[in-house]
Amino acid sequence: MVPVPYYIILSAILFTLGAVGFLVRRNAILIFMSVELMLNAANLAFIAFARYFNRLEGQVLVFFVLTVAAAEVAIGLALIVVIFRTKHSIDVDQVSTLSG
Amino acid sequence: MDLPTVLFFLHALIAVGSAVAMLTSRNAVHAALWLVVNFVTIALFFLTLAAPFIAMVQITVYAGAIMVLFLFVIMLLGAERLGGEERFAFQRPLALLLAGALLVEIVYLLLSPSARALAAMPALTQEGTPQAVGQLLFSRYLFPFELTSVLLLVAMIGVLVLTKD
Numbered sequence: 001m002v003p004v005p006y007y008i009i010l011s012a013i014l015f016t017l018g019a020v021g022f023l024v025r026r027n028a029i030l031i032f033m034s035v036e037l038m039l040n041a042a043n044l045a046f047i048a049f050a051r052y053f054n055r056l057e058g059q060v061l062v063f064f065v066l067t068v069a070a071a072e073v074a075i076g077l078a079l080i081v082v083i084f085r086t087k088h089s090i091d092v093d094q095v096s097t098l099s100g
Numbered sequence: 101m102d103l104p105t106v107l108f109f110l111h112a113l114i115a116v117g118s119a120v121a122m123l124t125s126r127n128a129v130h131a132a133l134w135l136v137v138n139f140v141t142i143a144l145f146f147l148t149l150a151a152p153f154i155a156m157v158q159i160t161v162y163a164g165a166i167m168v169l170f171l172f173v174i175m176l177l178g179a180e181r182l183g184g185e186e187r188f189a190f191q192r193p194l195a196l197l198l199a200g201a202l203l204v205e206i207v208y209l210l211l212s213p214s215a216r217a218l219a220a221m222p223a224l225t226q227e228g229t230p231q232a233v234g235q236l237l238f239s240r241y242l243f244p245f246e247l248t249s250v251l252l253l254v255a256m257i258g259v260l261v262l263t264k265d
Contacts (some may be wrong), residue, residue, distance in 0.1 A: 001104060001206035001221035002104055002108045002148070002221070003107055003220065003221055005210055005220060006108060006112075007145065007149070007209055008206075009207060009210060010112045010115065010133040010145075011118055012203060012206035012207060012210075012252065013203065013261040014116065014119055014138075014142075015202075016199045016200075016202055016203040016206075017116070017119040017123060017199075017264060018119070019188065019198075019199050019202060020123065020195055020196060020199045020232070021122070021123040022201070023191070023198070024191070024192055024195050024196075025123070026124070027128065029128055029129060029170065029173065029174060030123075030128065030129075032170070033131060033132065033135050033156075033170065034123070035120060035245060036135065036162070036166070037119055037122070037135065037138065040138070040142050040162070041129060041138065042159075043154075044142055044145055044146075044213055047145070047146050047149045047151050047154060049151070050151065050228070051149040051150050051151070051221070051224070052221060052222065052223065053113065054225045054226050055226070056226055056233060056236050057236070059151050059154050059228040059233055060233060060236050060237060060241050062151075062154050063154065063157065063233070063237065064193055064244060064248060065114055066157060066158070066161050067248040067251065068164070068248075068251065068254065068257075069162070069166065069250070070161060071251050071252055071254070071255035072255075073166050073169055073170070073253055074169065074255045074256070074258075075258050075260050075262070076264050077169055077170070077173045078176075078258070079262060080173060081173060081176070081177065081262075081263055082244070082262055082263065084177045085187075098240070099138065
């Protein structure tokens, strides 16, 4: 069997890549995708530890993370649509004023 | 190296490669499709970690529903082309530096003496079948499970309110 630290290091690498994308990209949709990448990396760590400790609680927690991610994406994409309507751009640097 | 380890490194290569391709692609649709590849490889990792139910949910919810929503919004806005202009020149190197520091921190924590005991994987006693996960969800985690339905309802109403003209 593949040892747990391999999975955790892979999860750390994916999380770091998501953090880089979040900091570097200026497109709101790409930033959202980076957040999804980070959530997935955390899920991978949860599942790896659930397998290691032979507990299903980690898998239940991943289920809840999936639900939160679905709600977050729905709200976030609705916000992006509204921002695009007022600014005609989804570049986050353009969103620098409080009232449209 | 035995076969599971070889497969692990192959999958890990695909997962990291697709994540890097997503971050560097100039087209939002391509980025979304690379993210789908990443989600499917992570679902395969879930399968190898005795979580078949979560793996299938990962594919249907993430690679299915969420990414379709992403693609739908990208095409609705016509925002496939990603502008590349930089506002702050120092931002990219600083982000890479901080991310590198984060990675070093996590790996250092993993190689600390308390984590080194994790090396050998114990024998599997509890597999995450739909039945097992469902029993746990509807007994000990019933209240959080009901709360997620409220959360989804709130998200649905929020989306309707936000996008209403």
